[in-house]
Amino acid sequence: MSTITADKFLDFFIHFDPNNPNHRRAAYMLAGVIPDAAMRDSAEWVKTYRTANAQPLTAETVQWSEWDARVSEHFTVGEVFQFDDFRRQRVTAENKRRIVKLAARLDVLRKQFGPLGVTSWFRDPVTNARVGGVDDSYHLTGGAADVFPLQFNPLEFEQWCEQNWNGGVGRGIKAGRRFVHLDDGPKGVWDY
Ligand SMILES: [Zn+2]
Known part of the structure; x- marks a missing residue:
């Protein structure tokens, strides 16, 4: 059995189209298997999701001393x-x-x-x-x-x-x- 990586899972959100009935159906199926603890309003991911967007990266805010730090959403x-x-x-x-x-x-x-x-x-x-x-x-x-x-x-x-x-x-x-x-x-x- 293979599993979907976090990166692939992210594609679900990137490509989600609320007008596509299959996408909506898949979202409901997903909601059905998510543990109750994750569905609470106080769940960590909900809080993170609702937090105001981080400031967009600029030359001044990039952590240039860290190899893993991002210079944009996808590049380091x-x-x-x-x-x-x-x-x-x-x-x-x-x-x-x-x-x-x-x-x-x-x-x-x-x-x-x-x-x-x-x-x-x-x-x-x-x-x-x-x-x-x-x-x-x-x-x-x-x-x-x-x-x-x-x-x-x-x-x-x-x-x-x-x-x-x-x-x-x-x-x-x-x-x-x-x-x-x-x-x-x-x-x-x-x-x-
Ligand atoms: Zn070149």
């Missing part, structure tokens, strides 16, 4: 710096603002295509040169991320980005690489 500090302290120590306040903005835009893709892996995001000049990045790379500002879908066809994802991403799109998948380069620069498409 560790992903931004690839768990490399050398990179993290070289990020500026302006870089952080661009990182948080780009992360919010990547969240939209995450909701549509499922989990996204990140192979590179912010790069200081030394790291950028080492990995062969161009001198004016958007990665130097935190305004570019190389991503790939974990549960969606990468080429279709890349083609969707070509059409719809409002910024630069580097077609890595088409060139046989693992990732699509997305940045916050002018709209444009190029091949690796």
Whole structure:
């Protein structure tokens, strides 16, 4: 017997459509198997659910010193710096603002295509040169991320980005690489 992970369970809420009779029926079935203790008005999850929204993340509120801390709903500090302290120590306040903005835009893709892996995001000049990045790379500002879908066809994802991403799109998948380069620069498409 397999079980649904918390992440998959979250999909239920994300995709719930109150006008869909099957969704409503599923919700009632779920309510029927939830323990009484969890259905009380005083239950912890009810209190959490009703608590005012946390302040949206900004460059100032992100816990940059924690790898697991979020820079947006779905992306972490560790992903931004690839768990490399050398990179993290070289990020500026302006870089952080661009990182948080780009992360919010990547969240939209995450909701549509499922989990996204990140192979590179912010790069200081030394790291950028080492990995062969161009001198004016958007990665130097935190305004570019190389991503790939974990549960969606990468080429279709890349083609969707070509059409719809409002910024630069580097077609890595088409060139046989693992990732699509997305940045916050002018709209444009190029091949690796
Ligand atoms: Zn890139």
